[in-house]
Amino acid sequence: MSNPIFFTIPLIAIPILYWAYTYPKNKYKQTNLVLYVHDNHTGDDKSAMTIAGKDGPTTSIMHFGTLLVHDASVTLGPDPGSKEVGRAQGMYINSQLDGKALYMIFSIMFSDGDYKNSTLEIQGADPFVLKEREFSVVSGTGYFRFVRGYGIMTTEFLDIQNKRAIIKLNITVRHF
Numbered sequence: 557m558s559n560p561i562f563f564t565i566p567l568i569a570i571p572i573l574y575w576a577y578t579y580p581k582n583k584y585k586q587t588n589l590v591l592y593v594h595d596n597h598t599g600d601d602k603s604a605m606t607i608a609g610k611d612g613p614t615t616s617i618m619h620f621g622t623l624l625v626h627d628a629s630v631t632l633g634p635d636p637g638s639k640e641v642g643r644a645q646g647m648y649i650n651s652q653l654d655g656k657a658l659y660m661i662f663s664i665m666f667s668d669g670d671y672k673n674s675t676l677e678i679q680g681a682d683p684f685v686l687k688e689r690e691f692s693v694v695s696g697t698g699y700f701r702f703v704r705g706y707g708i709m710t711t712e713f714l715d716i717q718n719k720r721a722i723i724k725l726n727i728t729v730r731h732f
């Protein structure tokens with residue numbers, strides 16, 4: 557047992573184990589994005605419409621069971637005239653019996669800016685009566701491959717009469 561190999565193996569193995577344990581933690585990138593979604597449910601420039609519900613396609617999104625499809629402008633600033641970087645395309649389903657929460661599932665499809673041609677997939681609950689709602693970012697494509705993260709959603713502007721809203725999304729994601 558005087559062979560020096562028995563003493564050198566632990567000396568090599570310990571640093572390798574340490575490296576293997578700590579290395580993957582530093583591999584991801586973290587990106588923060590602040591975006592504004594413009595949802596107009598009326599007018600010539602309407603970007604959202606209800607398509608099914610308890611009273612047919614015209615049922616209000618405020619009722620349990622209503623399905624709404626949207627293709628909304630996504631901009632860098634709260635002003636609808638600020639730079640459009642993509643569209644939010646997907647749907648909202650009113651999925652709370654008292655009507656006070658939506659289930660949302662949509663893609664943010666970037667068409668301009670730093671993340672052009674990439675997408676983020678948003679999924680989760682939107683209890684819109686709350687000031688701040690946290691949602692999950694479940695995946696993405698392009699720059700955002702293997703993405704995961706969360707976002708905080710706040711209603712920046714709401715015109716109930718004309719069904720227009722500006723929603724702020726503050727998204728934090730980790731990806732490679």
Ligand SMILES: *[C@@H]1O[C@H](CO)[C@@H](O)[C@H](O)[C@H]1NC(C)=O
Pocket residue numbers: 594595596601602603628629636637720
């Ligand atoms: C929504 O309406 C506002 C005016 O109230 C307009 O400036 C904006 O371009 C519209 N947004 C979309 C996505 O159509």
Ligand SMILES: *[C@@H]1O[C@H](CO)[C@@H](O)[C@H](O)[C@H]1NC(C)=O
Pocket residue numbers: 672673
């Ligand atoms: C985005 O996609 C378009 C059309 O497929 C392509 O022409 C363009 O080069 C792409 N831009 C980037 C930054 O990948």
Ligand SMILES: *[C@@H]1O[C@H](CO)[C@@H](O)[C@H](O)[C@H]1NC(C)=O
Pocket residue numbers: 590708726727728
């Ligand atoms: C976005 O959210 C993070 C926390 O997740 C916060 O630290 C940051 O101040 C927020 N940014 C804006 C512009 O709201």
